[in-house]
Amino acid sequence: MADSTAHVSRSRDLDKLLLRPGHLVGPTFEPGPELRDDLRKFATVLVVGAGGLGCELLKDLALSGFKNLEVIDMDRIEVSNLNRQFLFRLQDVGKPKAEVAAKRVMERVSGVNIVPHFCRIEDKDIEFYNHFNIIALGLDSIEARSYINAVACSFLEYDSDDKPLEETIKPMVDGGTEGFKGHARVIIPGVTPCFECTIWLFPPQVKFPLCTLAETPRTAAHCIEYAHLIKWDEVHSGKAFDPDDPEHMKWVYSEAVKRAELFGIPGVTYSLTQGVVKNIIPAIASTNAIISAACALETLKIVSGCSKTLSNYLTYNGAEGLHTKVTEFVKDMDCLICGPGVLIELDTSVTLQKFMDQLQEHPKLLLSKASVKYREKNLYIQAPPVLEELTRSNLNLPLFDLMGKIRKDIVHVTGTTTNNDKKTSCLRKLRVVFKGIDGATDMDTAGGA
Numbered sequence: 001m002a003d004s005t006a007h008v009s010r011s012r013d014l015d016k017l018l019l020r021p022g023h024l025v026g027p028t029f030e031p032g033p034e035l036r037d038d039l040r041k042f043a044t045v046l047v048v049g050a051g052g053l054g055c056e057l058l059k060d061l062a063l064s065g066f067k068n069l070e071v072i073d074m075d076r077i078e079v080s081n082l083n084r085q086f087l088f089r090l091q092d093v094g095k096p097k098a099e100v101a102a103k104r105v106m107e108r109v110s111g112v113n114i115v116p117h118f119c120r121i122e123d124k125d126i127e128f129y130n131h132f133n134i135i136a137l138g139l140d141s142i143e144a145r146s147y148i149n150a151v152a153c154s155f156l157e158y159d160s161d162d163k164p165l166e167e168t169i170k171p172m173v174d175g176g177t178e179g180f181k182g183h184a185r186v187i188i189p190g191v192t193p194c195f196e197c198t199i200w201l202f203p204p205q206v207k208f209p210l211c212t213l214a215e216t217p218r219t220a221a222h223c224i225e226y227a228h229l230i231k232w233d234e235v236h237s238g239k240a241f242d243p244d245d246p247e248h249m250k251w252v253y254s255e256a257v258k259r260a261e262l263f264g265i266p267g268v269t270y271s272l273t274q275g276v277v278k279n280i281i282p283a284i285a286s287t288n289a290i291i292s293a294a295c296a297l298e299t300l301k302i303v304s305g306c307s308k309t310l311s312n313y314l315t316y317n318g319a320e321g322l323h324t325k326v327t328e329f330v331k332d333m334d335c336l337i338c339g340p341g342v343l344i345e346l347d348t349s350v351t352l353q354k355f356m357d358q359l360q361e362h363p364k365l366l367l368s369k370a371s372v373k374y375r376e377k378n379l380y381i382q383a384p385p386v387l388e389e390l391t392r393s394n395l396n397l398p399l400f401d402l403m404g405k406i407r408k409d410i411v412h413v414t415g416t417t418t419n420n421d422k423k424t425s426c427l428r429k430l431r432v433v434f435k436g437i438d439g440a441t442d443m444d445t446a447g448g449a
């Protein structure tokens with residue numbers, strides 16, 4: 001009895017949004033019980049990350065009427081997570097976050113089904129990501145966001161007027177927090193800027209100039225970085241500093257204290273030393289809760305149309321008082337990720353191997369260790385060895401033949417690329433066009449018939 005009462009009161013608030021018309025609704029909104037039931041029955045949401053944001057997101061989505069959720073996370077629970085990742089208990093330490101988070105939410109919210117995936121996001125085939133209506137990101141890494149963004153944008157296709165095809169759009173909602181600051185954004189590939197269009201929002205880590213550290217330190221952080229970056233090498237010639245070794249950290253701390261005393265600078269503590277050296281920004285539970293709530297609401301809005309979505313980037317700052325603001329960023333028309341794809345023109349005789357060599361040299365791509373996929377078919381796979389062996393014979397075949405002699409089409413390539421001297425995994429959508437082919441086999445005309 002108690003359970004059914006909870007159920008009614010739980011959908012009561014949701015019903016106010018979904019069963020009634022309104023002035024702020026989206027263009028496709030059709031209020032009624034069918035909408036609520038369809039949301040429960042058909043909407044599938046993937047939550048990426050089961051940490052501070054992910055725990056909140058899963059709970060919020062489950063309580064917002066979503067019944068089919070999946071969650072992916074590669075981490076195991078650590079003691080230091082327990083102060084804010086509230087789905088986890090002391091006895092869960094060491095267990096996969098995704099599995100425990102899914103179990104806990106299912107225990108508390110009746111009728112919700114959550115499938116956990118304990119693995120790296122790159123371990124899933126890109127098709128895995130295609131069967132969700134929406135992908136909600138609760139991540140703390142720029143690389144991981146970049147990867148998921150590329151996957152979601154890779155499904156996007158454009159028509160001959162360069163308009164995005166509605167049915168190929170995979171919406172994303174992205175949250176991020178840093179101490180008392182956070183953001184929530186809506187990414188509709190082809191419509192709003194994608195993560196990569198606005199990558200400048202994440203400037204590279206600001207490092208202190210070495211001369212400041214060596215000659216004119218002004219802050220406690222300067223003293224710590226002096227001990228960490230300059231003094232360590234002077235004293236321990238050739239021995240690498242290990243931030244996870246407490247002896248190393250203590251040494252840097254004691255050197256930083258000496259340095260601070262010399263210049264009369266206050267504030268060097270052991271925890272600040274750890275924070276500066278490991279570049280740790282404390283995670284704040286309330287910021288995670290606020291940002292996740294915004295993301296869950298945007299997810300509900302996108303799927304149901306019950307209100308227009310955020311357009312398109314919300315920032316929140318709770319450090320002093322409270323400040324929020326929404327900024328409408330614009331698409332980068334030359335974006336490699338959400339645009340129609342990098343155009344590659346080839347002769348019909350070019351083999352798969354030659355094609356892959358070209359990707360490595362292409363100045364916009366610099367893509368090495370490529371695995372190549374055409375539609376549902378893996379043309380070449382780097383790993384595991386069994387699959388590499390199975391697809392190896394394709395390397396010497398012309399790509400034109402492997403693609404069924406189609407004049408132009410989209411090919412997906414995963415691999416590694418170099419970004420600011422750093423190697424990162426990437427996924428690229430390429431528009432492959434073969435030169436000197438009779439227009440009669442053009443897939444546009446064939447498909448349009």
Ligand SMILES: [Zn+2]
Pocket residue numbers: 193194195196197198332335336337338339
């Ligand atoms: Zn973009």
